[in-house]
Amino acid sequence: MSNIPAELKYVSSHEWLRLEADGSVTVGITEHAQELLGDIVFVELPAVGANLAADEQAGVVESVKAASDVYAPIAGEILEVNAELEANPELANSEPYAAGWFFKIKPANAADLDGLLDAATYAAEIGA
């Protein structure tokens, strides 16, 4: 049974989003995604300052099993990336919703978040 925190937003490509107090949005991959990938051994993150469109590739996760793209779930500018995760990729396995976050993005349009999946809808999508 996957952990799917109720307070987060989700997209079908298995990223989660958390709206922070300062209006920025933190993005990571879900527990379900890390379960599918298995042990994660490398993470490639986007460049800080990059302006990404929604669904544009924002990075790569390499696990023992496969390489998988990570997408920007909403359009915006990359504000910060998780250097700790680059050094310790297994954080995406052990703490996918906390220390295993990928990047922070400044949404081009704050309303974009409203159209994303809530926890219940994402849970239904993955059959959890």
Add this chain to the structure above:
Amino acid sequence: MTAPKRTPLFDAHVASGAKMVDFAGWEMPIHYGSQLKEHEIVRSDAGMFDVSHMTVVDISGSDAKVWLQKLIANDVAKLGFEGKALYSGMLNDDGGVVDDLIVYLTATGYRMVINAGTTEKDLAWMDKQSAGFDVTLTVRRDLAMLAVQGPKAIEKVCAVKPALADAIQALKVFQGLPSGDWFYARTGYTGEDGLEIMIPADQAITFFNELKAAGVAPIGLGARDTLRLEAGMNLYGHDMDETVSPLQAGMGWTIAWNPEERDFIGRKALAAQKAAGVPMKQVGLVLEGRGVLREGQKVVVDGQEGIITSGTFSPTLKHSIAIARVPAATGATAQVDLRGTLTEVRVVKMPFVRNGKKVFE
């Protein structure tokens, strides 16, 4: 679609927290939590793999020896005493690899262990080749098989089977010990010391639980793949198949050319390939930077192409390694098309890891 088959150890896997997946038509454990941790346990301590999905075939009959001398590329005449093991390819007329296997000399003839995914094809091929020979093939689905591998594997098996400890410890590499319906062989697929043990199916779970209590961790197929790749060992259907010659798959050492009059299947084709010059060879690739080499990626060497046949992240070395088939003239470096970027890799002689340590230059 038929439902996936289950080995006699299925319930023990589930009870040990395994994530089960379909592998060659069998429901098998891919890991019991973390593939990386399981890999590390086999390199430093002792782990056990359920390999009961592989097929044990007993071969008897007055023609068993001459038949095997025709059937496989290595020569069973090398098997000098009961329990001795031999690794070989079983080839087709074109010299392609039908399967790779281990054959043991037994009291009643020979015992062969073949791959799970190739079993039906292999049995049909062997049946076809047996016309005119007095041989009987008996598939031993009544046996389970556990590979116990790692620097402490033998010590821990002996703790569970104290009456056999002296005999097991006396086994040399590639040598087996029959004990009633059980068979202990000092073979493996990890690059570590250890045993592959055949067990009557109804005793398999008890033995699994005894080993577990003795500190042998269950290991999934995921770690089995990274361990064998570090050990530079081929995986059938990936590093070689019916379209690939053993001469291009690092299996030249398994072809017994002498005596010259032994006419094994595929011999003529291999001799012709050797005479014409073998255009490709098998090498190891090492990527010390970021990224992971994967099966199917293109290898570029001076404008010529090769292919990665198995690739992974090496948990022991902490970087990526691969087995590749490359042009024969390939030197010390090559380039790999890594998700659209040509990336330089080192070309090395395998294995990558033996007995827990890096071995290539």
